[in-house]
Amino acid sequence: MTAQALQQRDLAVVIGLEVHVQLETDTKIFCGCSIEAADDEEPNTRTCPVCLGLPGALPVLNEAAVESAVKIGKAIDADVAEETRFHRKNYYYPDLPKNFQITQYDAPICSDGSLEVSVEGERREIGIGRAHLEEDPGSLQHEGGNIETADYSLVNYNRAGTPLMEIVTEPDFRGPGEVRAFLAKLEEVLEYLGVFDASRDGSLRIDANISLVPADEVGEDGDVDEDVLADANRTEVKNISSHKGAEQALAYEVTRQKNAVKRGREVEQETRHWDESRGITVSMRSKEEEKDYRYFREADLPPLRVSDWKEQISIPELPDARRERFREEYALDAEAASKLTSTKSVADFFEDVADRFDADLAATWVADDLLGELNYRDMGIADVEDRLDEFARLIELVAADEITEKNAREVVLRTMLDEGLDPDAVVDREDLGKAGDEAVVAAVEEAIDENPDAVEDYHAGEGGALNFLVGQVMSKTGGSADPGTVNGLLRERLEA
Ligand code: ADP
Ligand code: ZN
Ligand code: MG
Numbered sequence: 001m002t003a004q005a006l007q008q009r010d011l012a013v014v015i016g017l018e019v020h021v022q023l024e025t026d027t028k029i030f031c032g033c034s035i036e037a038a039d040d041e042e043p044n045t046r047t048c049p050v051c052l053g054l055p056g057a058l059p060v061l062n063e064a065a066v067e068s069a070v071k072i073g074k075a076i077d078a079d080v081a082e083e084t085r086f087h088r089k090n091y092y093y094p095d096l097p098k099n100f101q102i103t104q105y106d107a108p109i110c111s112d113g114s115l116e117v118s119v120e121g122e123r124r125e126i127g128i129g130r131a132h133l134e135e136d137p138g139s140l141q142h143e144g145g146n147i148e149t150a151d152y153s154l155v156n157y158n159r160a161g162t163p164l165m166e167i168v169t170e171p172d173f174r175g176p177g178e179v180r181a182f183l184a185k186l187e188e189v190l191e192y193l194g195v196f197d198a199s200r201d202g203s204l205r206i207d208a209n210i211s212l213v214p215a216d217e218v219g220e221d222g223d224v225d226e227d228v229l230a231d232a233n234r235t236e237v238k239n240i241s242s243h244k245g246a247e248q249a250l251a252y253e254v255t256r257q258k259n260a261v262k263r264g265r266e267v268e269q270e271t272r273h274w275d276e277s278r279g280i281t282v283s284m285r286s287k288e289e290e291k292d293y294r295y296f297r298e299a300d301l302p303p304l305r306v307s308d309w310k311e312q313i314s315i316p317e318l319p320d321a322r323r324e325r326f327r328e329e330y331a332l333d334a335e336a337a338s339k340l341t342s343t344k345s346v347a348d349f350f351e352d353v354a355d356r357f358d359a360d361l362a363a364t365w366v367a368d369d370l371l372g373e374l375n376y377r378d379m380g381i382a383d384v385e386d387r388l389d390e391f392a393r394l395i396e397l398v399a400a401d402e403i404t405e406k407n408a409r410e411v412v413l414r415t416m417l418d419e420g421l422d423p424d425a426v427v428d429r430e431d432l433g434k435a436g437d438e439a440v441v442a443a444v445e446e447a448i449d450e451n452p453d454a455v456e457d458y459h460a461g462e463g464g465a466l467n468f469l470v471g472q473v474m475s476k477t478g479g480s481a482d483p484g485t486v487n488g489l490l491r492e493r494l495e496a
Helices: 003-007 061-073 175-195 226-233 241-260 319-329 336-342 344-356 357-374 385-399 405-419 423-428 436-450 452-459 462-475 485-496
Strands: 011-022 088-091 100-103 110-119 122-135 138-144 151-154 163-169 204-214 234-240 270-276 282-288
Touching: 003 241, 011 175, 011 241, 061 110, 061 122, 061 151, 061 163, 061 175, 061 452, 110 175, 175 204, 175 241, 175 319, 204 226, 204 241, 234 241, 234 282, 241 270, 241 282, 319 336, 319 344, 336 344, 336 357, 344 357, 344 385, 357 385, 357 405, 385 405, 385 423, 405 423, 436 462, 436 485, 452 462, 452 485, 462 485
Parallel strands: 234 270
Antiparallel strands: 011 163, 011 204, 088 100, 110 122, 122 163, 138 151, 204 234, 270 282
C-alpha cells in the first residue's frame, strides 16, 4: 500500500518478536567450555579450538541443550520434531570466529506453539511459529564510546558458543504493552522449566519487528491477512535486552512510524538499533534478506533424532496451572495465588510450609511477611531456601501462642534475615517469650493501683483511659503480653 493510501486510513500496530534465550547448561552447545560467566572473568579464557573456530576443530552437540529445547517445546505446546538438523548461517562479523553461525533453518526443533498472556484482564494467545537451537556469538566491547563513536573495539569469545533458543512469534502483538506481558510470561515459564537464568546479563535478547496496517484489516480475533502483513513495510529493532526496553523501543517506533505516515512518507524497510541511553531507535542498515546468508547444511553435525528420547523428558507444573491449583487446593485469593507462584522456588517453599501447618498461616507468612522482608533487603527466596525448618519454627511459635505476632513479624523474622539467627535464639536473646499469665495479671494489678486517675476516667466513660492502661501493662511486660488478653483482663478487673 502506498504511503498516500495509508495516510487516509486508521492504523493498527503489528508486532512480531524474535527472542534469544540463553540456555542454562553447564557447557557450551558444541564444546566442553563452561558457560558460567563471572562478571570479573578474564576475557577469552573460556575458549577452545571449537568455539574459536580454529581449522579442523569439530563441533559435538550438547545433550543438555537439546533437553532444554524439548522442555521449552513442551511448555509452549509446540510440535517437537522427530528429526532435526543444523545449518550454517554465513556472515562476517568480528564476534563470529568461524564466519558462520551454526543454527537451524528448515527443520527447527520446535514449531507451531503458542503462549497465552493476559493483558488488562483480556486473554490473548500469541502464536510461536518456531523455536530453534543455535550458538551465541562472542561479544564486543567498544572502547571510548559506542558502536559508532568508539576509538576501537575489543572482542571477547567467552560467550561464543553459549546455547541459545531463538523463539520466533507470529506477528500477533497489537501493541507494546502486550509485548511486555508476553516477555514476563515467557521468562516465568522458562524459569519454571529451570532452563534459564534471568539474572544473567544478556540472557534474554529481543529483536522486534513492527509495522502499521490499516485498522480495518484486523479481524475480530485480532488476526491480519497474510497478504496485508507481507505488504506492510516493517522495521526490525535490534539490541533490546529487557521487558521495559522492549516496551519503550516499540512505543518509540510506533510514534516514529505513525509520524512518517502522517507526513505522507513511506516507512523504510530497515534494521534499526535501540539506543537505550537516548531512548530512541536509529537506522543501522537496510534489512538483510534470507538469501544474503547463503544457508547450507552443517556437514560436521549429523541429523539429530529425538523421537523416543523426547517422551522421557518431562516438565514441571507450569505457572498458570499451579496458580489455578493453589486457588482451589489452598483456597487462596487471586492475589495471594499469584504472589506465591511468582517463581517456582517461591511456590515450592510455600507448599513445603503449607504441608506442615495450615495453608492460611503459610500463605500469610510467606506471601506477606517473608516476601516483603526479603524484597526490602534485596534478597530472594533462594537466600532462605535452606532455612525452611527455621521459618516453619517461627510460624509454629506464633501458632502455639508462644510469641506475639507483632514480635514474630517485627523482631524475630527481621533478626533471622539480618543476622542469620534461628528463631529460638532470637526469642531467647530478646526475651520475647510471651509473659506468663501470672506476670500479666500482676502487671494489670499494678497498672490499676498506680493510675487512679485513669481508673476514674474509665468509669466516667472516657474511651482513651482503657487504651492508656493497656499501654501501661504492655510496657510493664516489655511488649510480650498479648494486647487482646490485657484488654480483657483490665475490663474484668475494672468492672468487678
Ligand atoms: P523474515 O523472513 O523477514 O525474517 P519472518 O517471516 O521470518 O520474516 O518473520 C520474522 C519476524 O517478523 C517474526 O517475528 C514475525 O512475526 C514478524 N513479522 C512478520 N510480518 C510482520 C509485520 N507485517 N509486522 C511486524 N512483524 C512482522
Ligand atoms: Zn569451547
Ligand atoms: Mg526470519
